[in-house]
Amino acid sequence: xxxxxxxxxxxxxxCQGSRWEEWSGFLTATMYELDHxxxxxxxxxxxxxxxxxxxxxxxxxxxxxxxxMNRVIVRDAKKCRIGQVLYTTWCDDDGKVIDDxxxxxxxxxxxxxxxxxxxLHWLQHNAIGLEATVEDVSEQIAAVSIQGPxxxxxxxxxxxxxxxxxxxxxxxxxxxxxxDAWISRTGYTGDLGxxxxxxxxxxxKLWDAMMELGDSYQMRPAGTVALDLARxxxxxxxxxxxxxxxxQTMFDVQKTSPYDLGLAWMVDLEKDFFIGQRALxxxxxxxxxxxxxxxxxxxxxxxxxxxxxxxxxxLPDRTWAEAVPxxxxxxxxxxxxxxxxxxxxxxLKKYVVIARLRxxxxxxxxxxxxxxxxxxxxxxxxATVVKMPFFDPPRKKAWGAxxx
Amino acid sequence: MTQTYDAIVxxxxxxxxxxxxxxxxxxxxxxxxxxxxxxxxAAVTEEIHPGYKFTVCSYVVSLLRPEVIRELELAKHxxxxxxxxxxxxxxxxxxxxxxxxxxxxARDELKRHSPRxxxxxxxxxxxxxxxxxxxxxxxxxxxxxxxxxxxxxxxTLRAFGKHLNGLGKQTFHELTKIxxxxxxxxxxEYFESDIVRSMMGLSGIIGTMLGVKSPGTAYVLLHHFMxxxxxxxxxxxxQKGGTGGVSEAIASAARSHGAEIRVEAPVSQIIVRNGTxxxxxxxxxxxxxxxxxxxxxxxxxxxxxxxxxxELPPELVTAIDKFKYRGxxxxxxxxxxxxxxxxxxxxxxxxxxxxxICPSVDYIEQAYDDAKYDGFSKRPCMEVEIPTTIDPTMAxxxxxxxxxxxQYASYNMPEYGDRDxxxxxxxxxxxxxxxxxxxxxxxxxxxxxxxxxxDMEDKIGLTEGNIFQGELTxxxxxxxxxxxxxxxxxxxxxNYFQCGSGTHPGGGITAGPGRLAAREILGEEF
Ligand SMILES: Cc1cc2nc3c(=O)[nH]c(=O)nc-3n(C[C@H](O)[C@H](O)[C@H](O)COP(=O)(O)OP(=O)(O)OC[C@H]3O[C@@H](n4cnc5c(N)ncnc54)[C@H](O)[C@@H]3O)c2cc1C
Numbered sequence: 046x047x048x049x050x051x052x053x054x055x056x057x058x059x060c061q062g063s064r065w066e067e068w069s070g071f072l073t074a075t076m077y078e079l080d081h082x083x084x085x086x087x088x089x090x091x092x093x094x095x096x097x098x099x100x101x102x103x104x105x106x107x108x109x110x111x112x113x114m115n116r117v118i119v120r121d122a123k124k125c126r127i128g129q130v131l132y133t134t135w136c137d138d139d140g141k142v143i144d145d146x147x148x149x150x151x152x153x154x155x156x157x158x159x160x161x162x163x164x165l166h167w168l169q170h171n172a173i174g175l176e177a178t179v180e181d182v183s184e185q186i187a188a189v190s191i192q193g194p195x196x197x198x199x200x201x202x203x204x205x206x207x208x209x210x211x212x213x214x215x216x217x218x219x220x221x222x223x224x225d226a227w228i229s230r231t232g233y234t235g236d237l238g239x240x241x242x243x244x245x246x247x248x249x250k251l252w253d254a255m256m257e258l259g260d261s262y263q264m265r266p267a268g269t270v271a272l273d274l275a276r277x278x279x280x281x282x283x284x285x286x287x288x289x290x291x292x293q294t295m296f297d298v299q300k301t302s303p304y305d306l307g308l309a310w311m312v313d314l315e316k317d318f319f320i321g322q323r324a325l326x327x328x329x330x331x332x333x334x335x336x337x338x339x340x341x342x343x344x345x346x347x348x349x350x351x352x353x354x355x356x357x358x359x360l361p362d363r364t365w366a367e368a369v370p371x372x373x374x375x376x377x378x379x380x381x382x383x384x385x386x387x388x389x390x391x392x393l394k395k396y397v398v399i400a401r402l403r404x405x406x407x408x409x410x411x412x413x414x415x416x417x418x419x420x421x422x423x424x425x426x427x428a429t430v431v432k433m434p435f436f437d438p439p440r441k442k443a444w445g446a447x448x449x
Numbered sequence: 450m451t452q453t454y455d456a457i458v459x460x461x462x463x464x465x466x467x468x469x470x471x472x473x474x475x476x477x478x479x480x481x482x483x484x485x486x487x488x489x490x491a492a493v494t495e496e497i498h499p500g501y502k503f504t505v506c507s508y509v510v511s512l513l514r515p516e517v518i519r520e521l522e523l524a525k526h527x528x529x530x531x532x533x534x535x536x537x538x539x540x541x542x543x544x545x546x547x548x549x550x551x552x553x554x555a556r557d558e559l560k561r562h563s564p565r566x567x568x569x570x571x572x573x574x575x576x577x578x579x580x581x582x583x584x585x586x587x588x589x590x591x592x593x594x595x596x597x598x599x600x601x602x603x604x605t606l607r608a609f610g611k612h613l614n615g616l617g618k619q620t621f622h623e624l625t626k627i628x629x630x631x632x633x634x635x636x637x638e639y640f641e642s643d644i645v646r647s648m649m650g651l652s653g654i655i656g657t658m659l660g661v662k663s664p665g666t667a668y669v670l671l672h673h674f675m676x677x678x679x680x681x682x683x684x685x686x687x688q689k690g691g692t693g694g695v696s697e698a699i700a701s702a703a704r705s706h707g708a709e710i711r712v713e714a715p716v717s718q719i720i721v722r723n724g725t726x727x728x729x730x731x732x733x734x735x736x737x738x739x740x741x742x743x744x745x746x747x748x749x750x751x752x753x754x755x756x757x758x759x760e761l762p763p764e765l766v767t768a769i770d771k772f773k774y775r776g777x778x779x780x781x782x783x784x785x786x787x788x789x790x791x792x793x794x795x796x797x798x799x800x801x802x803x804x805x806i807c808p809s810v811d812y813i814e815q816a817y818d819d820a821k822y823d824g825f826s827k828r829p830c831m832e833v834e835i836p837t838t839i840d841p842t843m844a845x846x847x848x849x850x851x852x853x854x855x856q857y858a859s860y861n862m863p864e865y866g867d868r869d870x871x872x873x874x875x876x877x878x879x880x881x882x883x884x885x886x887x888x889x890x891x892x893x894x895x896x897x898x899x900x901x902x903x904d905m906e907d908k909i910g911l912t913e914g915n916i917f918q919g920e921l922t923x924x925x926x927x928x929x930x931x932x933x934x935x936x937x938x939x940x941x942x943x944n945y946f947q948c949g950s951g952t953h954p955g956g957g958i959t960a961g962p963g964r965l966a967a968r969e970i971l972g973e974e975f
Contacts, residue, residue: 079551083801083839086531090689091841195841260788261847263839345519355615357582360680391679394524 047072050098051187051245055252059266066269069161069183071099074268081363082391084271088234089392091263092193093271094255097240098248102186103168105156107177112317114156116171118148119303119325121316125150130214130231133311134303135164136321140328141291141300143167144284147231149216157182157227161284162292171320187248191255192238192275194440195262197448200239203254204228208239209448213441222247222254233272235279237440273364277399278390280339280433282306286366287337287385287399302328305401307337307433336407339433340371340384340415342396342426347417350424359419360389360396371400372414375425381406384415390435397435398428406430454480454739456970457729459716459755460910460949462490465745466699466710467963468948468970470521472741473706475971480737481700481708482729484715484910487693488700490745491909491916492958494693498896501784501850502843504691505898506909506916508834508852509533509803510958511676511685513695514588517960526701527694530686531839532678534802538648539793539886541808546644547799563642573639578682579620580627581674586612588675588954591965592928592936627667628923631660633810635667643809651807651830654856656916656956658777660817661810665922672921672957685803689840695958719744719755719945726945741944741970745963747911747918748772748931748951752940761941768932772951773925776902776914779825779858781879783851784844784896788835789887801838806831806886820857824864825875825901828882830856848895855879860902860913872899917956918949927953938966946970 047067049057062079065072073096076084087093105113114122118133125131127150134145146160158164168179191200201208206219206228216229224247232238243251255264276283284290291300302325303312314326348358369384370377387398398415406413409432414425439447454477458469461483473479487493491506510530518528536548546562549555552571559567586609593602613621627635632653636646652673653666660666678684688694700710719742720728728738744751752761752769788800807813807830816826837849844850858875865871876899884890902914911918919925928936931951938946948966950956 079549079554082532083534086839089529090531090839198846260838263837263841345516357682358680362679362681389679390524392524392529394518394528394679 050096051248052096052098052189052252055249055256056096056266060268064268068269069099069101073099074266075270076268077266081268081270081274084265084267085274085391087263087265088193088236088267088271088275090194091265092191092196092199092238093234093267094252094259094264095190095192095267095272096252097190098187100183100188101160101163101181102183103158103160103164104180104182105158105168105177106180107154107175109175109177110154110156113168113172113175113177113179114148114158115317116319117168119312119319119321121313122148122156123316127152128215128217130216130229132214134306134308136303136325137291138321138324139291139300140302140321140324142288142303142306143290143292145282147229149227149229151216151218151227162290167292185244186242187245188240188242189248189252189255190232190238190240191264192232192234192236193264194237195264196238199255199258199262199264200228200241202258210445212444222251224250226251233279233281234275235281235434235436235441236275236438237443270363274388274390277364277386277388277397278392278434278436280399280435282337282399283366283386287401301335301401302333304328304333305335305337333404335382335401336404337385337399337401338407338409339431339435340387340398340400340413340428341431342398342415342428344396347396347426350417350419350426354420361387362389364388369398370416371402372416372425373406375414375427377414377416377423377425381413393436395435399433402430454478454737456480456741456743457482457737457739458743458745458948459719459729460484460490460745461488461696461700461710461712462745462949463492463696463699463958463960464949464963465490465743466696466703467517467521467960468743468745468967469708469710470699470703470706471964471967472970473703473708474521479703479708480739481703481710482714482716482731483710483712486713488710488712489693489696491905491911492692492696493909494691497782497898498784500845501848501896502691503782503850503898504693504836504852505782506780506900506905507692507958508687508836508854509685510688510692510695511673511678511683512957512959513676514959514961514964515677516589517964521699521702523698523702526698526705528698529689529694530678531689532681532684532686533834535799536648536803536805537791537794537799538644538805538807539791540644541812543793545793545795546648548648559645562644563640566640566642566645569639576620576623577671577674579616580624580671581683583613583616583620583624584671585675587927588959588961589965591938591969592930592953594934594937595928596934627671629664630667631662631664632666632670633661635670647807647810647813648805650810650813651805651832651856654813654817654830655854656778657920657922658775658821658857658859659922661813668923669921672955687834687836687839690842691836692958699960716755719942721756721760721942721945724760725943741946743946743948743966743970745949747774747915747949748947749774749912750910751947751949751951756942756945765932765935765941772931773920773922774913774915775920776860776905776911776916777820777857778914778916779829779855779875779879779902780900780905781853781855781876782898783853783894785849785851785893786895787847787893788838788849789851789890789893791887793886800835804833806833806883816857820859823859823861825858825862825878826856827878829858829879831879831883833883853879853883858901860906862901868901868903872901872904875899875901918951919956921955926955930955938962938969
């Protein structure tokens with residue numbers, strides 16, 4: 046039986062259809078209303094409020110904290126200034142991705158890592174010989190995420206932090222709704238947004254303060270279905286959808302490297318030793334098996350396929366996450382990869398898919414075909430390779446004068 | 450002044466802009482001339498009160514053709530439509546009916562009024578979907594000319610005949626009924642509860658000077674079922690920033706293809722030489738020349754104001770003069786200090802949806818009776834939306850704008866004095882009536898904008914204030930829109946075309962006429 050988060054007294058009654066799922070052992074709302082679209086739209090027009098307390102959080106402290114971080118993540122932790130946040134992956138010895146998450150530098154000798162897959166043992170194991178402690182603080186810190194264009198204005202009403210000058214992927218300690226908090230300008234929506242971390246006993250106070258202002262900023266509590274739609278638009282990968290943790294599968298074929306996932310930009314081969322470095326160096330030289338890119342489907346062709354059955358075009362109104370075959374040709378003779386998650390994007394008015402393809406077919410502009418099964422018959426829908434993120438509004442990163 | 454263009458579009462309504470965007474996309478050098486200081490026509494957002502943006506006329510979107518969204522990449526240019534929540538219909542006895550998108554919730558709510566209707570609703574909706582699906586392809590056809598069927602006309606008819614054949618008998622029978630019956634008679638065949646019939650009946654009379662019991666209104670209901678949102682049939686939504694945002698997105702697409710858009714540029718006349726349009730004369734005396742001239746204005750302006758009678762065959766003149774406008778709708782927009790409270794609402798978040806004032810079938814019919822002899826409904830029917838409950842860009846935080854679409858108001862209301870007095874009296878009737886359902890409304894009003902049909906003609910250029918550039922009755926649709934023989938976007942004047950909602954597929958924010966007209970102008974190139 047999953048447990049409930051510190052916000053359950055609030056999110057529980059709001060979840061109209063009791064549509065819960067489990068996240069790291071806790072109940073989390075998939076949607077609060079009976080349909081996710083209003084929540085989704087709030088994220089893009091007003092803002093959405095998420096209870097993200099189940100996020101796994103680890104505090105790494107000590108003189109060698111930076112050395113430990115550098116040993117485990119593929120990015121250079123030394124370059125992470127205090128108050129900066131890095132999005133990163135960590136890999137096994139073979140350079141295969143175990144998980145992705147954020148690393149925040151809260152002090153010179155203090156990092157906080159967020160994760161989806163439990164990492165305490167692994168972090169502690171790698172700390173052997175270092176003057177660094179690792180502590181699982183997942184249940185000592187509750188968190189809400191407020192995401193969308195009005196998030197800054199709403200949050201500004203509750204905090205003394207200088208929000209316009211808090212840059213994308215930076216964090217700051219501040220008072221929020223009378224509680225001591227960390228505000229991190231991060232999220233999983235590709236929009237303007239913040240994650241606010243507080244002690245569990247202050248979580249309800251924070252939530253209530255935000256809800257109180259909600260109507261003036263068109264905020265809605267939002268669940269994971271709306272979030273999943275937004276994250277695909279933002280081109281953000283999801284574990285167990287777009288990749289499988291190397292720690293959670295026995296089969297090499299199911300493992301992926303950061304290069305496979307289109308995350309080459311984050312792999313710093315020049316920095317100090319990190320786990321998987323050797324394998325990744327080799328892979329860089331030899332070339333990767335895959336490349337993760339975006340696809341835009343041609344729905345006019347899809348519409349014709351549906352019309353063959355006397356049906357109108359059917360578009361997914363939420364994200365699907367399964368392996369869908371991709372081919373170089375309409376006849377489906379040359380298999381070149383898979384779609385890993387996809388959805389109709391209401392904000393883009395496009396059918397977008399995150400896909401992992403053979404690199405030679407993954408150039409932007411390349412035309413390929415993705416399978417669509419209609420009435421148990423396989424069709425080839427033409428699609429174009431595009432760069433991700435699909436949706437990238439300027440407000441996501443705007444700061445200083447631009448943020449007023 | 451002597452600069453020439455490939456095409457000039459007269460009128461920067463959303464259809465004129467759509468036509469311009471397609472022409473520009475095909476490489477044409479295009480100029481749009483809009484009379485007002487803003488583009489958009491009836492799809493326009495204006496900051497009427499400082500800090501408060503009003504979706505001045507139209508307020509919800511559903512009929513916008515998906516192919517236009519795709520081909521002009523409107524999302525990239527700012528199109529962002531939010532599905533609307535619920536419809537809340539308060540009754541006069543304090544009870545209410547709520548239409549929920551969730552089927553189980555909707556059924557429970559309907560059951561309170563009639564268990565039979567609760568069961569009937571999904572069947573009715575399915576039947577309406579089927580009919581909408583049946584009729585929808587027409588929206589994408591250029592209407593044939595029954596006087597002289599060309600090869601293409603025959604092809605169109607054959608394709609459509611084939612499509613209709615595939616529908617099955619029952620849908621076909623229902624289709625015949627919906628084309629001819631009154632909306633209330635049609636609904637009464639399915640539903641017993643008065644409030645259910647009045648809630649849906651309201652969609653049958655929008656924009657027409659007809660009552661729920663007048664034959665022909667059932668079709669208007671179907672017209673409202675023809676839209677879609679992200680592939681979801683018949684869903685209605687609100688554009689971010691009001692419907693002016695749709696026009697702005699189309700304009701941005703047009704500009705990205707090189708079109709030039711000028712505001713405050715009223716056209717006084719189309720310059721015609723030897724039966725061929727060669728340019729336009731502006732009210733300020735400027736003349737601009739182009740190979741093609743397109744009018745996005747309504748049929749009266751297109752044929753009777755912008756060109757001289759002698760250029761047109763008498764049958765067409767007669768047909769255009771007979772074309773019915775009879776504006777019947779008004780609009781009241783309010784800036785409010787806080788959210789209005791509806792005591793009858795079981796859940797305050799219902800203000801995020803539509804609030805429909807149509808408490809009974811007789812109420813709607815009475816509203817019609819009041820207005821039909823030149824006047825307005827003493828207690829009008831209304832569709833109320835509060836866009837600020839979902840879109841923060843339209844008013845300061847905590848403040849609201851309210852869009853009230855009102856049925857019925859006549860073009861002439863001599864009983865109430867001069868135009869200013871008429872507007873005042875009409876606005877008061879609307880606010881008084883709405884206050885019956887929301888007692889704190891009046892205390893919150895910071896500013897009000899009232900539009901009678903006459904104001905819509907005066908402001909937006911809609912003849913007699915008809916919101917659709919001409920009534921959407923069967924005798925004015927498809928190959929009859931605007932006149933038989935001239936429904937293919939052409940005119941008797943060579944190189945002079947029409948693209949407003951006075952042409953097929955008609956009114957509403959559809960962009961259909963603009964696209965089809967561009968297709969005709971461009972011929973094979975499309
Ligand atoms: C009050 C109201 C509410 C409505 N509500 C809805 C709704 O909720 N949903 C919906 O889908 N539809 C609604 N409609 C209908 C819809 O808005 C219209 O059918 C549609 O916007 C018409 O677009 P158009 O481009 O064909 O013509 P118009 O918008 O009429 O554009 C014509 C343009 O031509 C310009 N013009 C006129 N004469 C000249 C001249 N001589 N020179 C230069 N320019 C000129 C006008 O200023 C105007 O901009 C509503 C309409 C009204 C009036």
